[in-house]
Amino acid sequence: MIIREIKDSFIMIRQHDHAFLSGELIKHFKPSLLKSDAFFDDALYAAYQHDRSWIGLDETPIWNDREKIPYTFSDYPLLPKLAFYKIGVDEIERVNTYASLLCSLHFSSFFSQSKNKDCLVFLTGEARRQMELKESFPDLDEELLQQHFRLLQFSDNLSLYLCLNEPGADKEDEHPWFKNGFQNTEMFHPENQPLMSRWVNENEVTLDPYPFDMDFDVSLPYKVVTKGLIEEMGIAEAYIESDMEEKKIFFHQ
Template sequence: MIIRTRKDEIVCIAQHDHGYLSGEIASKFRTELLGTRDRYEDAIYAAYEHDCSWIGLDDTPIWNDAQQEPYTFMDYPMALKLAFYRKGLDDIETANPYASLLCSKHFASFFHVEEQQDVIVFLQHERQRQQRIREQVVDLSDSTIANHFRMLQFCDDLSLYVCLNEPGVQKAEEFPWYQDGFERTEPFNMESGEQLQAVWLDDRTIRVTPTPFTEPFTAVLSYKVVAKEQIHKSGIASAYKEAERREQVIHVT
């Protein structure tokens, strides 16, 4: 779950809905920045499905007593999260092994030096998955796979940029992760070699500079707004289930 907390309510965005927006972004990406169109559709599929692991977890949100808000992707209990990560990656591999390779690399990148045993086991399993699938993918160079991985990370980040910020927010008040640009996007900037930047022009429009997209496009993000009063009355699971699904329209230029 991705959340934005307001005075009397909490904006809740399911991870798979965020993933759908990531896929919409990927579908407009300029393939010349990837060096080839080979396996581009598989890379788009990876963007759409990369957070399918969260479908079961987000269906019934869990309350974080310490923070007085629902658990999010940032603080969800690790053991349960990793179990669902693996299940999601297994499902993606069944449908599209190459997409699973990209998503596995994406998930593994979340962890660096980590002593927690659950994480060590997860990373070992994913390295084996990546090696197994890489041996099957003989038609792509390492550089192409790296570009697809980089595109997946950027599309995930730009979608998170939408989800974590209030629409139309001023640059100085943005969620801090992307205020200075999107990490690892320098190879996609053919003008200066610097990171791609995003800014809200109004409450519906985002400009990415320089654009990595084939054309301006419009996408839709599904979300729910849950009243804090209702959470106190009936609990987060019931309040979330009863909340009306809404849609945010985003124009990307």
């Protein structure tokens, strides 16, 4: 679950909805910024499906007693998170081999600096998976694979940008992850700089340089779950009882 706390409520966004938004963004990515159009549909599938491991977990939000907020994707207990990451990539692999390779690379990148033994076991398993999946593509273009991997990371981060920021936030008030642009997007910038985004107003976003081939809009489903309702019935029931809402966001140059 993606959580943004406001005065008397929590904005709660399911991970799979955020991932769908990732796909909707990348659907409009300029083809000229990639080495070729080979495997683009597979990379797009990876963006849409990369967080399917959270579908079951997000059905029942759980409470973080220490922080006094619902658990989020970033602080969710490690062992179940690792187990469900593996399950999610397994499910993607049964449908699309190339997409599962991208998702495996994506999740492995989260723990690349970790010394935790459970993370190291996860990384070892995913490295084995990646090696086996690459054998399915004897003429694999490693440069294009790297572009698609960075594109998946960008789609994830741009969607998170929409989820974690107050709509219309000034640059200095943005979530700290994004104030200096999107990491690992230099290959999509003509001057080898990170792509930068900003809110034009509470309904519009633009990027510099603009990496999409047209203006378009996306829809973000979310729930506003009040702290009073959580206190009354607990986080799981409060989430169920809260109505799903939708935010439309326009992208333009």
